[in-house]
Amino acid sequence: MRSLLAFCVAFAASFFIIWYYAGPVDTNGKETIFVVPQQTDNFDVPQELKNIRLVRSAQVFRWLLGGKSVVPGGYRLRPSMSAWAIVEALTNAPQFVWVTVREGLRKEQIGELLGTKLGWTSEQEAQWNALGDEGQFFPDTYLLPVDEPVSTVAQRFHDRFNEKFAPFIDQFTAKNIIWTTGIKIASLIERESGGDSDKRLIAGIIWNRLEKDMKLEIDATLQYIKGNSETGWWSRVVSEDKFLNSPYNTYRNKGLPPGPISNPGLASIDAVLHPEETDCIFYLHSSDRQIHCSVTYAEHVENIRTYLQ
Numbered sequence: 001m002r003s004l005l006a007f008c009v010a011f012a013a014s015f016f017i018i019w020y021y022a023g024p025v026d027t028n029g030k031e032t033i034f035v036v037p038q039q040t041d042n043f044d045v046p047q048e049l050k051n052i053r054l055v056r057s058a059q060v061f062r063w064l065l066g067g068k069s070v071v072p073g074g075y076r077l078r079p080s081m082s083a084w085a086i087v088e089a090l091t092n093a094p095q096f097v098w099v100t101v102r103e104g105l106r107k108e109q110i111g112e113l114l115g116t117k118l119g120w121t122s123e124q125e126a127q128w129n130a131l132g133d134e135g136q137f138f139p140d141t142y143l144l145p146v147d148e149p150v151s152t153v154a155q156r157f158h159d160r161f162n163e164k165f166a167p168f169i170d171q172f173t174a175k176n177i178i179w180t181t182g183i184k185i186a187s188l189i190e191r192e193s194g195g196d197s198d199k200r201l202i203a204g205i206i207w208n209r210l211e212k213d214m215k216l217e218i219d220a221t222l223q224y225i226k227g228n229s230e231t232g233w234w235s236r237v238v239s240e241d242k243f244l245n246s247p248y249n250t251y252r253n254k255g256l257p258p259g260p261i262s263n264p265g266l267a268s269i270d271a272v273l274h275p276e277e278t279d280c281i282f283y284l285h286s287s288d289r290q291i292h293c294s295v296t297y298a299e300h301v302e303n304i305r306t307y308l309q
Helices: 002-021 045-051 058-065 083-090 107-118 122-129 150-174 179-192 196-211 219-226 239-243 266-273 297-307
Strands: 032-036 073-077 096-100 141-145 282-285 291-294
Touching (some): 032 045, 045 058, 058 083, 073 083, 073 141, 096 107, 107 122, 107 150, 122 150, 141 150, 150 179, 179 196, 179 219, 179 266, 196 266, 196 282, 196 291, 282 297
Antiparallel strands (some): 032 073, 096 141, 282 291
16 A cells, blocks of 8 residues: 555656646747757757757656657747647747758759748749849858748848848959949859869959950850750750850850859859959860860860860
8 A cells, every 4th residue: 555655656746747847938938949950960959948948857858759850940939838849849840941052053943942942832933033133142051931921031142142242342342343243253153163263263264355355155154045944954055055146145245144144152252353363265174174274266176175075
């Protein structure tokens, strides 16, 4: 009888402890966004919840979580939620998702990525594609609400662009370069380079062509005109493409295209301001993505024979 009583007392005590430590921390607390990083190797979800006072006990929450995984992203949580409610919230889809946009994508490619990550409808993707300001959707990693309007998501990209581009404004002014011109050139560099190591050289070659009033003859502008094809965006250029009727065709028209052809990163923007001094006018990339430049067209033809045929 005594053992039964002792068991009941112990059970009641354990139940009370779990009930207390799994209960709400603050019934009047404000909502917060609990962020689980993309790399979770060293991120202890129960301990982090304890640290920001969303749960009373990391150990009890760990027991309630029961080994279930938590997807990286952002979750709307409140201190008034019980630990059970928080477990349910964290084991469902996050309300904020991580989206990484790499350098050199065009606006429509970013729209496709956002559509997949945010669950957009075809109408929402069309709304995104109708936006202007190519070149100002800054490539970076974003934590985006899944229920946010398209226009607000776009504003996040523009705000990030303004933040990152701000340190360059005075430099463009000092060199008497209109900043929109700088972004056009940066977008060409981003698509034409094989990596950061050759961006300054390509910038120098583009400036050389502009100063000599030559046609830029940049293949990436033809790819931009062609858009999405059976082989995807940025499809291989063929000889016939050089006759495409478009103001973006730098084989037919002198000078820069009417607007940027991609969304460049900081290295490409910096290359516009700090081009490599070179006498080269032509360049190509070999199969190993190494750049080979030449001063004359005859040298360029020889490079084609050596590295591309």
